[in-house]
Amino acid sequence: MSPNPSTLRLPAVLLVLALQACAGDAKPLPEPPQEEVSPVLAVPAGMGHYCSMLWPEQGWAFAWGPTTNSAPCEQLRAQAAGGDVARAGLYSAQGRNNVISRCADGTVGLWSGLGASPLQSAHADATNHQRKSCVFTVAPDALPIFDAPFSLMTRVFHATGFDFAQDVPLDVADFGQTGSTTAHIVDHLGRDQSNANFVNNHDGHDWGMVTGTPILAVANGTVLLARDREVPCASPIQKEVYVQHDVGSDEYLERFVSYYAHFKSYVVTAGQVVRKGQVLGYAGSTGCSSGPHLHLAVARLTNTASEYRRDYSIPGTDHPPMTSNIEIYGWAAPSGFDPWAWRNHPSGALSIHLWNDGQAPVNPNF
Ligand SMILES: [Zn+2]
Incomplete structure (x- = not known):
């Protein structure tokens, strides 16, 4: 059984009551806390963010950062306005990831490896071959949520x-x-x-x-x-x-x-x-x-x-x-x-x- 959140929240409720008592506040007592379930799941440990963006005239950029505080899309937008997010999501900073690159010339690249290495390889390949309009789709091997x-x-x-x-x-x-x-x-x-x-x-x-x-x-x-x-x-x-x-x-x-x-x-x-x-x-x-x-x-x-x-x-x-x-x-x-x-x-x-x-x-x- 899961712990009951209403029990876990009890100390906070007591604190609110105590503060109200100190202030002499005559407001009615707060509603008892509802048992809340968040439909949004926490990101498992060890994940970072990646961002693949496209600009008109076949421009592209691909960036990533090793934590869920990383803001690669924001960084790319700060460098050049007018781009659109093509893909963005989670990759494993330490674990294995898979990357697919698709570019305007029809090439499809497949990359697999630990941490950022396949992202780096996909980025380097597209850069070295001067490919256009490249989109990078990433998936960690494992995202433990179920x-x-x-x-x-x-x-x-x-x-x-x-x-x-x-x-x-x-x-x-x-x-x-x-x-x-x-x-x-x-x-x-x-x-x-x-x-x-x-x-x-x-x-x-x-x-x-x-x-x-x-x-x-x-x-x-x-x-x-x-x-x-x-x-x-x-x-x-x-x-x-x-x-x-x-x-x-x-x-x-x-x-x-x-x-x-x-x-x-x-x-x-x-x-x-x-x-x-x-x-x-x-x-x-x-x-x-x-x-x-x-x-x-x-x-x-x-x-x-x-x-x-x-x-x-x-x-x-x-x-x-x-x-x-x-x-x-x-x-x-x-x-x-x-x-x-x-x-x-x-x-x-x-x-x-x-x-x-x-x-x-x-x-x-x-
Ligand atoms: Zn079946």
């Missing part, structure tokens, strides 16, 4: 099948694996999972579990939608919940949406602020499902390959486009780059390991 979506004591079966291929056949040798040259589904280790029980466009994780198992919010956030969705399957009503998670603030904000499907029932409503570990509903097999399980998918809404920020409008009864869903175990193949982010679908996004320490549900297949 807890498990169910008690880790729960007995589950976890099958993996994230569709990094998205209808474009992949050669798993590109990722340091042996086997298929025409894989349609690969997992986060680059292995062919095409023969598993997954169809194309399966961009999430499935954990088989007992009906009624509590499903928990992976982090503080705001419920975007909790609904019964009509689907063309044997069980025609799919019960599902979408929660938005904001990390950091202002122009360096990173935003994700967690999507939970196949509930037996859900207990939250749109607009509700939920805290990490709060029960969203109970596992079931509603909608397009062959047995009781949780389907969890995560979309990245900031710093995708094609956009600085994207909307996540949920039109009518449809499911939002999954073009920027990411693999929340990160991309961890022995070699090669997260293909979803650049090669097959330039509208994708770099995957990020989002689990807090000890919170990733273990997958015997991994």
Whole structure:
């Protein structure tokens, strides 16, 4: 259980009362403090800010600073007016980062390394080749913000099948694996999972579990939608919940949406602020499902390959486009780059390991 904030805030309340007593103030007593949940997540330790900007006439700049007090966008604007932020967000000051550079001549650069080194390499390459209109998209390998979506004591079966291929056949040798040259589904280790029980466009994780198992919010956030969705399957009503998670603030904000499907029932409503570990509903097999399980998918809404920020409008009864869903175990193949982010679908996004320490549900297949 989380500590109760109203208990934690008690000393401050007593102080206010004491001051009022000293001043002889006759104002009514303050309202008892409401139990507040912040929908905004603190930036994990060790992150810095980066900023990629564009100017008319093909000008570009790329800057970064190793702390979340760093203000690279502000610094770039101070150097030259009239620029627009193309990408800005978080990178790991010490840990591993991935960088994609895209320039007007069509070149796409892929860089990976520790701390600022891949950012420096991407910047140097674009500078040395005098490339124009370069945009730099960065992602840390890990941004630990999520807890498990169910008690880790729960007995589950976890099958993996994230569709990094998205209808474009992949050669798993590109990722340091042996086997298929025409894989349609690969997992986060680059292995062919095409023969598993997954169809194309399966961009999430499935954990088989007992009906009624509590499903928990992976982090503080705001419920975007909790609904019964009509689907063309044997069980025609799919019960599902979408929660938005904001990390950091202002122009360096990173935003994700967690999507939970196949509930037996859900207990939250749109607009509700939920805290990490709060029960969203109970596992079931509603909608397009062959047995009781949780389907969890995560979309990245900031710093995708094609956009600085994207909307996540949920039109009518449809499911939002999954073009920027990411693999929340990160991309961890022995070699090669997260293909979803650049090669097959330039509208994708770099995957990020989002689990807090000890919170990733273990997958015997991994
Ligand atoms: Zn699924």
